[in-house]
Amino acid sequence: MKVENNDAGVQLFGLYELDTAGTILYRRPYEGNIALAADHSVVGENFFEALEVSENGNLVRNHLKNFISSRRSVDSFIFDGFDETALVKTKILMTRGHETQGDALSAIVIMDIKKHNA
Amino acid sequence: MAHCSLYAPRECGLNEAGETNIADFRKTEIEMTKTTPRRDNATTNPQPIMIVGSSEETRYMLRVILEIWGYEVLEAGNQEESIRLGAETNPSLILLDTSRNFTDGLENIRILKRQDEMVDIPAVVLSGYAQDTYREAAINSGATAFLVKPIDFDELRHCVSTLAGPKPSTAGPGNSR
Numbered sequence: 001m002k003v004e005n006n007d008a009g010v011q012l013f014g015l016y017e018l019d020t021a022g023t024i025l026y027r028r029p030y031e032g033n034i035a036l037a038a039d040h041s042v043v044g045e046n047f048f049e050a051l052e053v054s055e056n057g058n059l060v061r062n063h064l065k066n067f068i069s070s071r072r073s074v075d076s077f078i079f080d081g082f083d084e085t086a087l088v089k090t091k092i093l094m095t096r097g098h099e100t101q102g103d104a105l106s107a108i109v110i111m112d113i114k115k116h117n118a
Numbered sequence: 119m120a121h122c123s124l125y126a127p128r129e130c131g132l133n134e135a136g137e138t139n140i141a142d143f144r145k146t147e148i149e150m151t152k153t154t155p156r157r158d159n160a161t162t163n164p165q166p167i168m169i170v171g172s173s174e175e176t177r178y179m180l181r182v183i184l185e186i187w188g189y190e191v192l193e194a195g196n197q198e199e200s201i202r203l204g205a206e207t208n209p210s211l212i213l214l215d216t217s218r219n220f221t222d223g224l225e226n227i228r229i230l231k232r233q234d235e236m237v238d239i240p241a242v243v244l245s246g247y248a249q250d251t252y253r254e255a256a257i258n259s260g261a262t263a264f265l266v267k268p269i270d271f272d273e274l275r276h277c278v279s280t281l282a283g284p285k286p287s288t289a290g291p292g293n294s295r
Contacts (some may be wrong), residue, residue, distance in 0.1 A: 007279055009149075017290065017291050024167045026291065073176065073217060074173065074175045074179060074265045093178065095176070095266045095269075097270060097271050097274075097291065098268060098271065099292055104212055108271070109292060
């Protein structure tokens with residue numbers, strides 16, 4: 001299982017706010033465990049396309065889909081992801097909620113993606 | 119004597135002035151015997167927000183969101199820790215997640231509110247139950263506001279900003295108000 005970064009160098013590790021279709025509404029990359037300034041360059045893009053979630057894209061996508069349709073408020077899972085060239089245990093922690101967008105209340109997911117320290 | 123709405127689905131029960139909202143009541147009103155707790159220095163408060171709850175993952179996600187909004191955050195995983203941390207740090211707000219055990223969560227609030235250091239600290243209860251009985255039980259236990267999960271981040275931000283003081287950051291979830 002692996003998740004790769006794309007050619008443009010968008011790092012996977014970070015905090016994301018997504019809508020239920022996977023559109024990135026907010027992104028704050030991590031350097032190690034340090035949160036950097038918000039990155040607006042990928043806002044509006046699809047998470048799975050912007051970060052080129054390759055071989056296991058469906059796994060992550062299905063996890064997200066199942067989580068959104070579940071009653072759980074928090075969920076997490078661990079997979080093998082790439083940090084540049086090295087394979088590292090990566091943890092995705094998710095919580096869901098709502099936010100007003102325009103006149104409507106829209107479902108959103110907050111995803112925290114970090115190296116997993118077992 | 120303040121009133122507290124138990125039926126304000128898109129509001130946490132607070133108006134813009136940080137008082138409980140008595141407008142648009144659809145059902146019951148409860149008269150509370152104390153004024154709405156809001157810290158005197160709420161507009162400039164540098165004190166941390168204390169997140170209490172037994173779910174480490176929920177505490178972590180709340181911490182991440184609050185830190186994006188610019189708040190300093192402390193976590194307490196159990197009742198004893200919340201009493202100790204609360205007494206030591208004098209938080210501006212207690213955010214209590216009751217998703218694992220609602221009854222224990224309310225007992226935690228009651229105990230915290232008996233501590234001299236924390237009697238005036240506002241407490242927001244997060245619950246997976248939306249029913250009126252849970253909302254009423256939370257308010258009767260000393261909660262200032264009651265929010266239902268999945269969280270409405272605009273609502274949470276409004277609540278936190280009103281009770282603990284606003285922060286300049288408009289980044290992250292819940293910035294549409």
